Amino acid sequence: MTRSDTSPRIAFIGTGAQGASIAADFTLAGLDVTFIDQWPAHVDAMREQGITVNLPTRQLHTPVKALHLCEIAEIKEPFDVVFMVVKAYDTRWAAEMIKPVLAEDGFVVGLQNGMTHEDIADIVGPHRTIGAVIEIASNMWEPGITTRQNDTDESWFAMGALDPAQQPRVHAVADLLRNSGTVEVVDDIRSAKWMKLVVNAAELIPSAIIDTALNDAARDPQFLEVMRKAGYEAMEAALADGATIMPIIGMPPVMSNHPERYVDQIFDKVLSTFSREDTLTTSLQDWRKGRRAEIDEVNGLVVDILAAHGRDAPVNRLVVDMAKQIEKGTRSAAPENGAELIASCQAP
Template identity: 45%
Template sequence: MLLNTVHGMRCAVSIEDLNIAVVGTGANGASLGADMIRAGLSVTYVDQWPAHVEAMRSDGLTVNFPDGTVERTEIDAYHLCQVAELRRPFDIVFVSVKTYDTRWAVELLKPLLHAESVVAGLQNGMTIDDVADIVGPERTVGAVLGIAANMFEPGVVNRQVSRADTWTTVGTYAGAPTPQLENVRAVLSTAAVTETSHDIRASKWMKLLANIPEMLPSAILGVPLLTAVHVPGVRETMDEASREAYALARDLGIAMVPIFGMTARDVQDSDQYALDLLDAVLKSYSLEDTRVAVLQDWDKKRHAELDAYNGYIVETRRKLGGSAPVNEAILQIANRIESGDLEPSLNNADLLVAARALAD
């Protein structure tokens, strides 16, 4: 790899020289990785779904765009069990697994990092701390995604936001710009409008504020997000969960910053901003059939990321000595679905509406 020195650190002369891995190639990871490959970058996929890996090896990855465009991309894909066969170190590892799989996924690729490699989590939730704990803060890059996609069969992604309307922001753990961060930004710019954040923890918190009212509530109802928000009384419950999360962020000293391409003018100095973030998701990242990630997991009979969303709010507030009753009630309903006591259904609407009363 051709290298030069910037601020005492090595960086690639061009992103075409970088060796990149995407670990966890579900709907988001696979489609973003395909954009990188189509831009001429060297990208290796690692995934835990055998049928998906085999489909990509034999037929490539098919990405269906909302305008009817269909793209097929040849993929260099590996099963988890084949990571030990890889020899060339990676300069950037994008992690796009479920939040609860973050630690083992990073540990799996750690032997394939060199001293100046970075690991960037293309995930919701606050996984930057897990990554930093394993590879060190200096090798940790956080990211926030504005994208919607689904995958119902191996090797096929349905991307519900155009490439031009997909948005990301990235930042280092410490907040300082680095050559590696610029490489990550440039690589992701092949797939999305990509910005940099000087406070990636705050940026990720803003995405969490957007996720809190959408992920579990709409999944509990078993319907697309745009359907869920119009069920009588449900939006009010969503908004109360958002307000609890906003209050927690304030108590933690989290700065309110713009995401999704917003500007500082769009950031209201009140919990209305949390509600505005959900409106942004509804307007820019939702189609009539968009099903949130939690519901997609339940559709596939998989464990969902409850602890990354409302569960994170409940636990973090508890550590501060308080409670988040609306988020806790939503979490309890979701846990009943996880245990098999309930099914995702509009029949659960009354339970969600009742949760709203706990805020009074």
């Protein structure tokens, strides 16, 4: 980083439900933080009223520096660390936009679902890329206001450099992120990202397809089996792609190395620790806002990786097909979709 490690110049590109709450923690810690977002009304609200973060037992509010995307071109002083919290499918253009204002020895940290660290590295270089895993439940429905369902004591992150030579420098960036939760620095961030994708494949789109809260979806034993099988296929893809089974989201180091038992354990951890009764997955939130979800970047990736190894992923394939029908308007997200998914899992 170009400036003192105690006072780096920081940007968050993507300050929606997740990014805004984390960036607010940084701001309240006295760090030099710039919020950058693509929702004009949200940027205007933050400029006029600051950012409000509703937490389970408290509320935070702080004035912030907020920029519209178009104002990136006006930035004169480069950023030392950029936390990217945009949707996985927005990664490449966001990295291209931020690249001209990233310090030569700066980092882009991909706090996102999917294997976005690879896209970031393609654009800014592996030596300036930090992969990250994020586990927080949150939502945003009004500009300038975010609701975070996990306070800092429950929020969990992992970080790791793509270039092994840069791994020692990750610790300073991890210290910044510790203003918002527990942070583990891991040597194998690629495997950690895959383990998170495994649980995302099980929960995000499947529960969105039946238009219900995550915990409600998991209460149906038959639909829970659908979600678990989507996770099992995702674990198959992870292992086929060279990932190693490893604990994430605060799970103990001594745990099952059996792929399916691991999926069961990590999914149970998400449901018991990071989900509330009204938690909607980010995919269902996207659909209710009229936006597309991260289909190809999560369940679609499982299908593609296994296909490249000559294997099928029938549950994830059906999830992808149904999700794309919903986005095209030829199907509605509704509880009735569950029967089709359940039947597919029960078929010989």
